[in-house]
Amino acid sequence: MSDSTEHTHVTVLGSATVVPEGDQDTACLLVNDDHMIDTGWNAAINMTRYGADPLAVDYLFITHCHHDHYIGLPQLLFVHAMRRSRRPDRPPLTVIGPKPDIGMVVDRALSFLRAEQFPSVNTKPHVVALQAGDSFTTPRFEVTTAPTVHPVVGLCYRFRDLQTGASLAVTGDTAYRLPLADHVRGVDLLIHEASRGACASDPNAKGGHSGSIDAARIALAGEVGRLGLIHYPSAARQEILAAACEVFPETVALVEGDRIELP
Ligand SMILES: [Zn+2]
Ligand SMILES: [Zn+2]
Numbered sequence: 130m131s132d133s134t135e136h137t138h139v140t141v142l143g144s145a146t147v148v149p150e151g152d153q154d155t156a157c158l159l160v161n162d163d164h165m166i167d168t169g170w171n172a173a174i175n176m177t178r179y180g181a182d183p184l185a186v187d188y189l190f191i192t193h194c195h196h197d198h199y200i201g202l203p204q205l206l207f208v209h210a211m212r213r214s215r216r217p218d219r220p221p222l223t224v225i226g227p228k229p230d231i232g233m234v235v236d237r238a239l240s241f242l243r244a245e246q247f248p249s250v251n252t253k254p255h256v257v258a259l260q261a262g263d264s265f266t267t268p269r270f271e272v273t274t275a276p277t278v279h280p281v282v283g284l285c286y287r288f289r290d291l292q293t294g295a296s297l298a299v300t301g302d303t304a305y306r307l308p309l310a311d312h313v314r315g316v317d318l319l320i321h322e323a324s325r326g327a328c329a330s331d332p333n334a335k336g337g338h339s340g341s342i343d344a345a346r347i348a349l350a351g352e353v354g355r356l357g358l359i360h361y362p363s364a365a366r367q368e369i370l371a372a373a374c375e376v377f378p379e380t381v382a383l384v385e386g387d388r389i390e391l392p
Contacts, residue, residue, distance in 0.1 A: 137161055137269075137290045139297065139318065140179055141359070141387040143169035146324050147197045150363045153385050155197040158299065158320065158359075161269065164188045166286065166299050168201030173208045179386055183208045184216050188267050189254075191226035192301025193283030194234050199226075203238045210242075210250040221254050225265055225272075227282045228258035259284060266291075275312035277303035279337035285309055287316065295391035298353075302360060304332040305343035310350035317391045319344075319353040320383070322360035327372035341369035345376035356380040357389065 138161060143154030149170055157169030159179075165172065165186045173183040183205060191199050202224075209222055224235055235256050244251040257265060261276035261284060270288045277283035279302045287298040298313035299320045313319050321344035328340035341358055348356035356377050361369050370382040381387075 136293055137295045137391040139389045140181065141383045141385055142172060142175040142179065143385050144359045144361065144383045145363060146360050153363050156360045160288065160297065164267065164270065166190045167192055167198040168205060170200050172201035173204045184212050186222060187219065189222060189224045190286055191224065191231055192286065192299065193227055193279060193281050194230035195281060195302065199234050202234065203241050206238055206252065206254065207242055207250060210252040213252060221252050223255040223257060225257040225259060227284050228260050230282060231258050232256050275309060277301055278306045278332065279303055285312055287312055297391060302338060304337045305330060305339050306332065307350065310347050313347065313351045313353055315352055317354040318357060318389060319348050319351065320357040320359050321347055323358040323369050324360050326362060326365045327368040341373040342376055345373040345380060348377040354379065358382045
């Protein structure tokens with residue numbers, strides 16, 4: 130767990146959609162070094178690139194079980210298993226995600242690692258399957274959830290820092306859904322997807338994604354402190370940022386390696 134005097138900080142380990150683009154891994158966030166949200170393709174490796182230790186992750190929150198959000202899970206589990214001797218006092222990784230998909234994904238990650246044949250990699254993570262509306266508490270955060278609009282069940286997470294009172298929300302993939310503004314209301318930082326680019330997207334369109342104007346409208350309606358855009362096409366970064374800023378000026382388009390301090 131992080132130093133209790135430390136303000137919450139968020140490190141961006143990826144901001145791309147579906148597959149990594151250039152130097153951008155897919156959506157992956159690290160909160161205070163020990164809480165991760167989605168894994169991207171290369172979460173474990175990227176942590177070391179940005180000065181973090183993969184073994185320090187105690188809680189992994191998966192927003193939804195599309196591949197670009199959990200494809201790095203086997204690697205993270207493998208690193209934890211191989212280096213377990215360095216942290217014998219720590220509990221196994223806790224993986225939190227939407228019911229019912231998260232249990233299946235963790236089981237299959239362990240199958241991919243052939244955990245039953247190789248006892249050295251059989252570090253069974255603790256799985257917490259949530260439904261929208263459920264909450265979960267770690268030593269540092271109270272986490273509440275709301276449903277997203279996407280082809281698979283997804284959770285928008287809201288984190289409240291129990292020590293500083295700072296707050297953060299992460300939508301995962303979702304079409305524009307105005308009730309999300311109530312769930313994220315007043316957070317210091319909202320991280321919202323913008324897969325559709327510099328537009329307001331049809332919320333009923335196939336795929337269930339937002340444009341950056343949708344994200345900005347949620348930020349505005351929810352009266353959040355700052356908006357961070359993620360899960361967007363890298364080539365359109367300037368356009369999506371400009372379009373969002375017209376609606377909600379306190380917006381940044383996140384890129385891998387960014388570090389944001391919360392109050
Ligand atoms: Zn998705
Ligand atoms: Zn995605």
